[in-house]
Amino acid sequence: MKLFEGLFINNFEKVKFQDYAVFVRGLTYKKSEETQDLDGTPIIRADNILLNNSNLDLSNMKLINKNVNIPDNKKASKDDILMCISSGSKTHVGKIAYVNEDLNIPFGGFIAAIRTKSKLLNNKYLYYVLNSNIFKDHLSFSLNSTTINNINSHIINTLSFPLPPLELQNKIVEILDKFTEYSAELKAELKARDEQYRFYRDKLLSNNNLSNDINFFSKKLSEIAEINIGKQPSKEDISENGLYPYMNGGINKSSNAKNFNNIKNTIIVSQGGSNAGYVQWMYEDFYQGSHCYSLKVTSKQILNRFLFFYLKSNQDKIFNLVQGSGIPGLKKTSLSSLTVLIPSIRTQEKIVKVLDNFESICKDLNIGLPAEEAKRQQQYEYYRDAIFKYLETGIIDNKGIGERERERESGLIKIIEFIFNKTIYLIAKLSNCAQMSSGQFIKAQDRSEEFIYPFYNGGRNNSGYHNEYNREGENILISIRGVNAGATNYINDKFWLGNSCVSIQTNKEFDPLFIYFYLTNNINSLLISKDDGAIPAISMTDIRNIDIPIIPLHKQKEISTKIKSFYEFVNDLKLGLPKLIQLTQIQYEYYRDGIFKFLENKSNNTVK
Known part of the structure; x- marks a missing residue:
C-alpha cells in the first residue's frame, strides 16, 4: 500500500448517498411494446451490463416501438452509472457499468441510473465505491432481510461511504483507472492470440497447404468416422453437484451430471439450437445429451486429433449446413456428407504437433492470460478495496500481488517449414533489419599511431588511430x-x-x-562508376533498400559460423591454403631438385 500512503493523511467523514447523488429508475414498458422492426428504439436492459467486468455490451439490445414516450432522464448519458436493480439472481443485483459517452439510449425498468448532484463528488469515484466492498457489504446486509432481489431507493439512499477532498478522489480514480486499462489490454491481447492461432490453424489446414503433401486424398466424414447422437438424461441424472459436464448442444455445458456416457478426447458437434454445428474437443469424460453429436474415428488413415483441427478450421462450412427457420438444426446426413481433405499420417502428426503446442499456449493463455487478467483484477480489487478500507478505518493493508512477463509466438513461416520440410523465405529491406548511420570527419592531425582507437574510413583495414571512439560493439561497415x-x-x-x-x-x-557476409556478396551490384572519371560511390538509399532474406536466427548463425570457419581456414597461415601452398611449393621444389639431381648423377655415372 505504499502506492497510496502519500495520499492519506487524515481520516475522512462518511456521507449519505442521498445527500450527494440521485437514483433514477429506468423506463417501464409493456411486453406488447417490444418490436422486431429495425426502426424501433433500442433499449438497455440488465443483460447488457456484464457481470464480470462492469462494462456495457450493446451488441444485443431489444427494440421497443418508436412511439413509446421516453423521458430524457431515462436515457443513458455520459458519466452515468447504470445499475441492475432487479434480477432473479442475487449475484446480478447491484452489477454496474460506467457510461463513457452520451449514448442517448433509454434504459429499462430493471436498471437505474445513478448521477451525482454535488460538485464535491467525482462520478468515477462514486462508481468505484459502488464496485467496492463498501457497497457489496451494504447490499448483502440489505438483501438478506428480504426474499426479493430488488434494490429500492431506501437501500441505495442509506448507503454511507467516506468522502475525501475532490483532489484526492481524482488521484484515487486515476490510479484505479490504470488497472482497468491494463485489464482491457490483457483482454485485447488474449483476443489477438486467439485470432493468431485461428489464422495459423486455418492456413495450415487450407486446401493449398494440405495439397503440398503428394499423398493427400479426400473422404466423406461418414467414411472415416461414426456419428452418434446422445441420450436425453432423466432428472435423476442431472445435478449441479455432479462430477461430469452435461453437453447438450451449447458451447458451454448445460449442467452437471452424476455419471458419464462418453469419454474424454472425443469430438462433439452441437446438433440443435442457436449454436448448432459448433465443434469442440472434450478434455474430460462427459454426459452426451440428445442435441449433441459425437464423432468416433473408424479409419486408420486419419488421426482423431487431426480431424478435430480440420473440422474447427472448416467451422463456417459446418454452420452453413444448419437448417431450420425456427429452432436451427444440423441433420446427420448433412454432417456425414462433409468432405475431409486427408494428408499422410506423417503430415497429420506434424500438424497436430504444431497446433497442439500452439493450442496449449492459447489454452495456457485461456488459463494464463485470464489468470493474468484475474491477477490484475485481483490486484485492482485489492487496491480499490484497500483504499476504501483505509478511508474508513485508517488501516493500511500491505499485501500485494505479483506480476509476470509473457513471450510471443513465432510466425507462420516456421510452422509451414516444419510441417512440409520446405524452406520459405520472406524478404525485408535492410532498413527494416538494422539501424544505419554515417561516420564523422576528423582532420589528419587528429590521427596518430600513438592513439588506441582504430580509425576506419573506407577499405578493409584501418587508416590510423584516434584518441576517441564513436562506435562500439558489433558493427558492419560499408x-x-x-x-x-x-x-x-x-x-x-x-x-x-x-x-x-x-x-x-x-x-x-x-x-x-x-x-x-550477405552484404559482402551483394554490395558490388550497387556500385556506381561513371565513365567521366567521377569518384565511385554507393547511395545510402540503395543500401537501405537492399533485400535481406528473413530466415530463423539459428539458421543465420549456422551459416555465418560455417563461412567464418572457412574464411579463417583459408586465411590462416598455419591451417589455410597459404600454408598448404607453401608446403606444396616446398614439396615441389624438393622433388624438382631431387629429379634434376638424380638426372645429374645419372648423367655423371654414364660419362664415367
Missing part, C-alpha cells in the same frame, strides 16, 4: 565513396568511423555476421 567504395568490414570493438563509411547495427532478430 565504404560509400572512393576507390574502396563497396568494401565491407565487420568490427566488434570500439573505433572511430569516418565520413566515407556507414555503420550498420542489426536488430536482435538478425545475426550481424550473417548480414556482413
